[in-house]
Amino acid sequence: MRRGSKLRSTGVTLSLLLPGLACFFGLFFYPMMVTVVRSLRPEGSDTGWTLVNYISFLSTAKARDVIVLTFTLSLSATLLSILFSVALALILRKKLGGHRFFRLTMIIPRVVPGLIGALGLLLFFGSRGWFNLLVMGVFPFVEKPIQINYTVPGLILFYTWLYFPFTALTTLSALESLDPGIEEAADVAGANKWHVLRYVILPLIMPGILAGSVLTFMAAFGAFSIPLIAGGNYRPLSVEIYKQIDLTPARWSAASARAMIMAMLQVIFLTIYMRILRRRSR
Amino acid sequence: MNLLRIYVKSILRGRKVLIYTFLLCFGLIIYVPFIVIMLRSVGKNWFGRLWLPPELTLDWYRWAVEVTKIFRITLNTLIIAVIAVAISTLIGIPTGWALGRRKIPGKELLMAMILLPRMIPPIAYALGIAQVFYRLHLVNTHFGVALAHVAICAPYAILVLSATIEGLDERVLEASAVCGANRFKTFFHVILPLILPGILTSIIFTFTASYNEFTLTLMTYGKDTVTLPVRTYLAIGEGYWEVTSAMSIILVIPSIFVLFMIQRQVTPEKLVGGFKGL
Amino acid sequence: MNDYMIELRDVTKRFGSIVANNRINLGIRRGELMTLLGPSGCGKTTSLRCITGHNIPDEGKVFIDGIDVTDIPTHKRELGMVFQNFALFPHMTVFENVEFPLMIRGINKREREELVEEALQLIRMKEYESHHPRQLSGGQQQRVGLARALVYRPKVLLLDEPLSNLDAKLREEMRFEIRDLIDRMGITAVYVTHDQAEALALSDRVAVMNRGKIEQIGTPTEIYDSPQSRFIADFIGLSDFLEGTVSSIRSDRGTAIVKVEGLEIQVVAGPNMEVGKRALLFIRPNNVELFNKTHKGGTNTFPGEVEKITYLGDRNDYRIKLGSNIRLRVQSDSKVRFRVGEEVKICILPDQCRVIV
């Protein structure tokens, strides 16, 4: 009787899990395996095994450039997001007038489709956009418009614009869940504001910042639509992958091999990052 | 570094002017792109370096409606989003229930597995999905594109719903049983109302995710299932950024609607909750 | 230089329309332990925060050691503070917590270590120095909080309800420990609490606050024995209140007679008493003696009837009905017991019976 009910219970659990598992295997695991297999097949063939797709990509100097570019973009954007988010969160937690409005503003880049944001940024930072009009109007020594679009710093800026909310939100919520007494304690003990930030607030909200920055990093690392339209001469891995299948005839194997490299890089990096994070929060 | 220190210090000291300068810049950098798009969408003969367009026109909007069939595309996007949301929610409730309330050996691992799609760049499995969907003739169908979106949306739904269901008070369910409600009645009269806010959060997240999804759509769309982000992408490539801007303005309206819903219904903390967890 | 270590002069602090501190004047002498006592919301914490600088008074000035600190930021005020919820830095060890004020002050490593060791020894927490706060009990955490507040020998130690997060038994122990520590350090201390027993046991002087104002400042005995308002009498210790009219005053003996529902009660004469005016009598329940009905009368001895008895262990708490309409609470030791409905005689000690006008 008992064994029967236990079996039944397992059955119920399994059947409850079934949709989730079906989704995981059908829409993620199986396609992922298809990509793996495809990356090991010679181009355009359904039989045979080869590593040539990996080797032919990795052995070029371009591969290194692309990987370095991908990391440069995503890490710089992450770092910039952290700096910006901490400042923003420190301000917003004070609940100044209009803080609700700015809280709402903070999530806009996540709600509005990224491509529209990118289009707006392209227009704004373009050589005849408002940004350059302002700069050239304010600083008379700037004679030529500053090229921001289609440069690496410009891309980093775009990435940050789009993906900082992850970091900002977690930072803000970490900051707001902080016991105000702890800051007062530091304050009374003789710490000035900078000390309080440096020795008390930052170490305490670090887990929150890191958790958010992981999200920012992942989004920036996998970013596709933005570099596709705003990358110009700079093509991170995701665009490099897409360009392979955008050719006629499409190079599925080459694209798959690059995708596998990208996925592996991200997983490796995340594992290291999470380890640091865990050590930090311990 | 020193400069940074001085700046941070002055922010900390609460110098209102600096703080509001910072906030103003922040607000500008977030909103100005949309203002610029707005102007571009109604400007004509706007050449050289001018702050404002010399002529106003609604031609680009007419073009967006007549030529790019923006409403048809909006409809596509909404159909796909609704299918994706429905499937994700239907997956999310039972799976969230199992993960939230039932004893499962290796639950952590299972959760990590279900969230794995969020750790891998979408383009990696988008390639696989495209190939599989080609074979199954799912490419260029609303259902197919929606199904591809589910790959991204379902983990969201499972995450949000399992957290909600985990937070259900066991005693309430026991109380319901004590009151004589059977499982069916308990579900509809007690559980469902209790997890409804969670379901709503999940719907908003999955809807936003699907509505804005680009990578997977680009791999699985066809001429009948062009969605707004894909159309925007194509339009940016085609030139005529005036028309693209007009399309973008039309496209951004539902997003603003969603934003206001989020603002009313979901606190930023909840939003973080939704984004949290890898 | 005046002899106050801390002085609040006409301090007023408003939060919106709420006046949290209304023209507070308070002087705390060097080496004294002053308690701010009052119910929650009375403004005691606001006053404390005016001293720390976490609140800036809207009007008035704050002096520490004779210096006007009203506009000086907290971290330059040289204070030590113990918090209700301990407020230890969760990411630092016990040692680092105690070391923090020294590190901030840029004291060199060796000296720092010496001072921290000393402070930890003082609170008997030496062996816990590498623990994190969450591994400690509440009492231990509070001791670390004390060490952190005292380690750099501040001018003033502030304690904001330091014991209210501890359980009852520990609270009493810590009370003495704190008093002992403060005595040894000879430091000026301000202690904020809502617990009157704590205030009476610890303080050199007590300032009782109510609705943003200080109602009375005095030694614990003064506060307990001669409260100057019904609020204080009610707030501190148990009190019976009887309302009546003054029927005669004998200023030569310093006594007066107050008539309450037909009973003539002799009381200590107060300053503004007038014959015919209403008077509020206040009697501590343990200042009433209870006898059996055969006891022969004396001053302020009246017959009554036991209505209710509550056993409190070391004493009994009686509700006695006097005459037709007066009910009095009486506490006496538990050796003699009366039964419900028994007729008794009570004697209100005349020299402990005061009038609050």
Add this chain to the structure above:
Amino acid sequence: MKPKMLLCILLLAAPLALFGTGVAEEVPEITLIDTNSGANFQWYWQTQVIPAIKDQLGVKVNYIVSKEAPLIERMKAWEPGKGDAHLLFVKPGTIPKALDGGVDLETLYPDKVDVIPNLNKCPKEYLKTVLGVSIDGKGALYWRSQYALIYNSDYIKEPPTSWKEFYNRRAEWKGHIGIVRPDAKSGSSYRIPYSFLNAYVDMVDAQGKAIPLEDLQESNEGKDAFAKLINFYTYAKLPLPAEPPNMFEDFNAGDTWISFYAMDYSLWSRHQGTMPPSIKSGFLEEGMAAGSDGYLLVPVDIPEEYKATVYKVVNFLLSDDQQIRLITTMWQYTGTDIWDKIPGIVWDTIPPWEKMEQSRLRIGNSEVKNFIREKGADILIP
């Protein structure tokens, strides 16, 4: 709880309401699939041509934009007589691809001249082969597209008239020459370098056969041509625009003064107010690459009853009215040789066809073209 419920319902019901209004009434119509038009011609088809067909022929045209590969895939799957794309508008290259893929196309010329009399006005050689692609009468020529020199007359009063002049005067316009990246999707990516190289070295031999790339790179002229090309790119507006829209942004800002691009697109943009009115076009005498000529095709496997209507539509599209409209609205050379019927004013804006045809360069060396597409980014981007 109530507002949340309402919200849920709204979220689910809104698209359904749209569903309801999305159903169209049943009207007989033909489907036109277009894989050749850019944004400008998509506008033209939908706002000008299709309404005209409906007005004058009473035929409703269902206009669909697609890409070549999915179109051919779709047609391959047709059962005979069940095809649902009745009229195709494609680039010439699509014709052999479709035929190779087993999709049969009606031979319009000369078989259907009786139902499409306007076909006679099309130049016969364009119905046989074009740009090295064999047409074999399977398609009707709707337009001829041409790349041209595009410049802003506010900055450039005397535009170059040859590639050599352009190259020699490059220093005058340093940083203002608009060149799209060689690996861009746009056709100008390879047409610019191809046309440039062609001015200095022969791409095809006397028999019209492509000269192997290796020989080109070995020869002195070839080496010289490539060196000049690489040098030329360093005078471009940098960084090179990734796609034409970026180049046009630069044009509109006044940063780019001169470029080489599809003539119709540039002029029409000027007309629409999306490019400055000072934009003009010119031609370079050594040769400018042709754009994609547009052909109308009729698949064999569509239901017979549709064919008569489709031919009628093709004939209408080739009618003088429609062709004149094409050149006067879109600045695109007509598919029919009706030069004398075109208002003279047109030639104030664009070069006459006879003149343009002389410098019309067919990309005959696909090896060079592919080389530019694949390796161009590595060697040309400064």
